[in-house]
Amino acid sequence: MTALTLSNIHKSFGKVEVLSDVSLTVEEGEFVVFVGPSGCGKSTLLRVIAGLEDATSGTVEIGGEIVNSTPPAKRGIAMVFQSYALYPHLTVRDNMGLGLKQEKQPKSVIKERVDAAVQMLDLASYADRHPSDLSGGQRQRVAIGRAIVRQPKLFLFDEPLSNLDAALRMNTRIEIAALHRKLSASMIYVTHDQTEAMTLADKIVVLRDGRVEQVGSPMELYNNPANRFVAGFLGAPAMNFLAHGPLPVADGGTLGIRPEHLRLTPEGRLTGTVTHVERLGGDTNLLVRTEANEAITVRLFGQDSTEVGATIALDFDDHAAFRFDLQGQRLR
């Protein structure tokens, strides 16, 4: 069964069209990530699904039912916000239980479900505190708990990790992945971070300026980007785009080569000067200016002794290079 079907969603604020013709499906139990630069309409799309905004046109179906005129609380969804959005006047326990209380669930059910969530998220020692006494990571866990307790048909996450520091972000990311495995619930996760998208998603939806650019599994998108935008957005360091590469391209088109697909060889087809070296221990990134005066990044695995200022030659396998036309469409 499909958990969510969006058909031809349009959304305008006044004259500004923020979403145009978005159609997609989320299968039962699937983890779908909406990714795109900030301001591309990810949050708006999520809010349309949640019922916090009305679509200007198009239909939203959750669990096979059209919910366009169903209020958010009755859509069978739960949402986790970037700013946590915990109720400041309620304890952790009451924060989690409020939704069920509003549904008029019996007290015993509320207690049971809240206890289970508290257990699952390791919040037992904070359960009777107020949100203001918790750290950012703990607050976000409470917000996730509040979503779990409602046992929704569809979880919605809006950049839940953006306010956390790097170490905590990775831990919480892994926790969310574990949560998805354990609950096998359908989840939609919004982020502008390609790492989060690649690591969490069963299916990635790449958005740009309110349009769906491409939909697919992380490896499909990495190996087979439909256009220059998707190719440049996924993968870190980002793909190199050369107008004057060693392979012929269409007029005004570019050649795309991922930094990890370039290698140092004395008789390589690309030559240039090293302008900066980043040594990460496991990897080494070289920033190189080519003879045609284009900046490219080279990712070498392991440690490398190349110095700044060195002249180097690079090569790549032709089948690992992508060709894009003037409009950025992929040429095959």
Added chain:
Amino acid sequence: MSAARQNPFNTVAAHAALLIYTLIALFPVFVIVINSFKSRRAIFREPLALPDAESFSLIGYQTVLKQGDFFLYFQNSLIVTVGSLFFILLFGAMAAFALAEYRFRGNTLMGLYLALGIMIPIRIGTVAILEMMVQTGLVNTLWALILVYTAQGLPLAVFIMSEFMRQVSDDLKDAGRIDGLSEYRIFFRLVLPLVRPAMATVAVFNMIPIWNDLWFPLILAPAEEVKTLTLGSQVFIGQFVTDWNAVLSALSLAILPVMVLYVIFSRQLIRGLTSGAVK
């Protein structure tokens, strides 16, 4: 302020300025209160002296409590002030929430229209207000005053509170909607507690002018049983003789409730100023 940035001279100067200002501000109040405990002759002989065994007298308070219905006036003033503040805060906050939260046609225009009242003094409309009150039969009722003061206070209340409400996190309200809270619950339980400092500001700004007003009580509710304290105290001020003991005693008593209300609101006010943010 961090110790590193503190300059001892600046600190002393700032405190001296504040102390001087406090003394100037409190001096008239102090003079009123000490003289209210003195006999009439002592008031005029040595206005700045503290009451001593010889000059101490409660005659002013006796006159006030005996003459006129002082407690009734007191009660009227309190009802009018508290009632007006209640309606100003309630309707002001509700209008501010609507303006801040909902997108509808004419939102900006409505906001400007409501703010217009800040610039136009309500007393300009006194004649029209009086006519309306006569027609609705509200003359000489406390409701007349409460309605007028509510109208007078609303523009600034809406203006201040809608600014504060725009700062309340949208995510919090949306979380409430997803959990199934009604718009009223969201307003009363989530938003209002977060804008308490703004409400305290509005309350303090409105309280004193309402309590002290002489104009509207004189015009709209001069009857004995609905007189406010300010109006009631006027009986002691005659064209030829003024009963200064009574006037000073009445004024001293009138300060008390305002101070109590102020203490209640100012705690919120200071919390708002020091925490600095609504979130």
